Amino acid sequence: MSLQMVSTVSNSSLLQPGFSLLNFDGHVFFFGQKGWPKRSCPTGVFLLDIKQNELKMKPVFFSKDSCYLPPLRYPALCSLRSDARADEYQYIIHGGKTPNNDLSDKIYFISLVSKTSKKMTFQCIEKDLGGDVPEARYGHTINVVHSRGKSMSVLFGGRSYTPLAQRTTETWNSVVDCLPSVFLIDFEFGCCTSYMLPELQDGLSFHVSIAKDDTIYILGGHSLQNNTRPPNLYKLKIDLPLGSPAVTCTVLSGGISVSSAIVTQISDTEFVLVGGYLSDNQKRLACNTIILEDNKIEIVENVGPEWTPDIKHCRMWFGCDMGEGSVLLGIPGANKQIIPDANYFYILRCKGAEEDKEEEVMTQTCSQTSSEDPGDSTPFEDSEEFCFSAEANSFDADDADTYNEDDEEDESETGYWITCCASCNIDINTWVPFYSTELNKPAMILCSSGAGHWVHAQCMDLSETMLLRLSEANVKYFCNKHIDLNKGLQTPQKVACLKKPPMKPLRKKKPMKLSTSAKKSFLRRLFE
Numbered sequence: 001m002s003l004q005m006v007s008t009v010s011n012s013s014l015l016q017p018g019f020s021l022l023n024f025d026g027h028v029f030f031f032g033q034k035g036w037p038k039r040s041c042p043t044g045v046f047l048l049d050i051k052q053n054e055l056k057m058k059p060v061f062f063s064k065d066s067c068y069l070p071p072l073r074y075p076a077l078c079s080l081r082s083d084a085r086a087d088e089y090q091y092i093i094h095g096g097k098t099p100n101n102d103l104s105d106k107i108y109f110i111s112l113v114s115k116t117s118k119k120m121t122f123q124c125i126e127k128d129l130g131g132d133v134p135e136a137r138y139g140h141t142i143n144v145v146h147s148r149g150k151s152m153s154v155l156f157g158g159r160s161y162t163p164l165a166q167r168t169t170e171t172w173n174s175v176v177d178c179l180p181s182v183f184l185i186d187f188e189f190g191c192c193t194s195y196m197l198p199e200l201q202d203g204l205s206f207h208v209s210i211a212k213d214d215t216i217y218i219l220g221g222h223s224l225q226n227n228t229r230p231p232n233l234y235k236l237k238i239d240l241p242l243g244s245p246a247v248t249c250t251v252l253s254g255g256i257s258v259s260s261a262i263v264t265q266i267s268d269t270e271f272v273l274v275g276g277y278l279s280d281n282q283k284r285l286a287c288n289t290i291i292l293e294d295n296k297i298e299i300v301e302n303v304g305p306e307w308t309p310d311i312k313h314c315r316m317w318f319g320c321d322m323g324e325g326s327v328l329l330g331i332p333g334a335n336k337q338i339i340p341d342a343n344y345f346y347i348l349r350c351k352g353a354e355e356d357k358e359e360e361v362m363t364q365t366c367s368q369t370s371s372e373d374p375g376d377s378t379p380f381e382d383s384e385e386f387c388f389s390a391e392a393n394s395f396d397a398d399d400a401d402t403y404n405e406d407d408e409e410d411e412s413e414t415g416y417w418i419t420c421c422a423s424c425n426i427d428i429n430t431w432v433p434f435y436s437t438e439l440n441k442p443a444m445i446l447c448s449s450g451a452g453h454w455v456h457a458q459c460m461d462l463s464e465t466m467l468l469r470l471s472e473a474n475v476k477y478f479c480n481k482h483i484d485l486n487k488g489l490q491t492p493q494k495v496a497c498l499k500k501p502p503m504k505p506l507r508k509k510k511p512m513k514l515s516t517s518a519k520k521s522f523l524r525r526l527f528e
Contacts (some may be wrong), residue, residue, distance in 0.1 A: 018073030023323030072096030177203025
């Protein structure tokens with residue numbers, strides 16, 4: 001094994017725990033950026049171009065008949081071939097977290113349709129399923145098995161939000177382990193069937209799964225219910241006869257207690273397991289070789305690379321399989337870099353130098369490769385465009401399409417998760433709805449001071465009645481910081497005295513005058 005550091009980069013805040021890498025014909029593509037895509041790369045998919053220890057990111061394009069693919073972090077991802085030995089393949093993407101912290105339950109198929117030196121074009125298609133459709137989740141795995149000339153996908157594990165009926169104010173954003181069901185998905189007919197196996201009792205997430213022919217091996221993982229990382233090793237065997245499929249599970253010994261590990265394939269039967277966590281605060285620096293032969297699995301401890309001091313002493317790390325026996329690793333830059341969100345990146349090559357030049361082995365593994373704990377607490381801020389390069393003038397002439405954040409406007413101040421004032425305590429990971437009108441975003445109100453700025457209604461101690469009144473009335477609002485300043489600048493208006501109009505005197509009624517004949521008639525009636 002050899003460990004090589006990628007030159008120090010800037011503006012790398014998009015590349016955070018939970019990203020995924022796709023390998024098409026030896027080209028590595030990045031997916032699952034931090035934040036929503038911007039105009040420079042609306043697809044959110046980038047080509048990773050590594051030259052002279054510099055890692056540049058170039059945007060790719062989608063075909064006109066493609067659907068929209070949101071940036072998803074911690075999805076389940078694997079390659080799909082028409083048969084085990086086919087050259088053409090595509091990737092399956094299921095679930096994951098969106099930048100709004102929502103969970104996806106959709107399934108996408110992504111494939112490379114055209115490739116030139118200047119432009120890479122993908123096709124993305126959303127698949128509809130019927131039957132026992134898996135709920136929205138993240139931290140799970142999906143694999144493809146081949147049996148009797150048929151192919152099916154197998155989905156297992158993951159986490160999801162607490163059901164709405166069970167949520168309280170304190171547990172609104174809490175997550176739980178999904179049920180340990182095994183989902184068998186037939187994409188040809190668009191149907192899905194779930195299986196509950198007695199050997200699988202507890203839910204798992206951020207585990208590793210490796211598929212070979214009709215067998216899937218599930219290794220490690222983290223259980224939220226017990227807050228443990230049991231040394232699991234399960235063997236799932238899927239038989240696909242003409243009738244109903246048969247799914248069996250066998251519990252094997254010799255597992256490893258690890259979560260968020262990374263698996264890369266170095267030969268037809270050999271895989272390398274690196275990274276991960278032994279506990280919430282302890283990384284796993286050991287490496288293992290996994291051998292799949294004669295319908296058996298053998299896990300052997302391997303001599304790992306010479307880890308750098310920065311890797312040994314950092315609290316967290318993350319990464320993903322690049323294919324062809326290589327792994328991209330990242331560690332936080334902490335305070336050593338000018339940009340606080342910047343990270344250090346390394347490429348771990350698990351094959352020898354001669355093998356790396358002669359062989360190109362595509363990965364048939366699916367693993368959740370990023371730390372679940374730091375990833376869950378990472379704020380989902382607005383994205384920043386970037387390219388990996390030490391200097392802007394280091395671009396070649398043919399790199400004119402490199403993604404550059406200078407081409408974009410700063411939209412970071414328009415989000416819901418800003419720090420609106422000195423006492424602001426709104427955090428995306430701990431926030432729960434405060435007003436009845438809130439759902440998944442905090443209520444905000446515009447302060448009219450100066451050019452105007454947005455503040456959280458909860459931070460301004462606004463009652464729900466006052467908030468509704470301000471939203472309906474066409475009046476200016478000033479936050480707690482600027483309300484006194486606004487009052488000091490205002491000149492009190494003179495209140496005009498009301499002038500009461502004088503009351504008109506009442507007119508006296510004139511006595512009625514009667515004619516002589518009328519008087520005589522009145523007296524005659526009176527004395528009769």
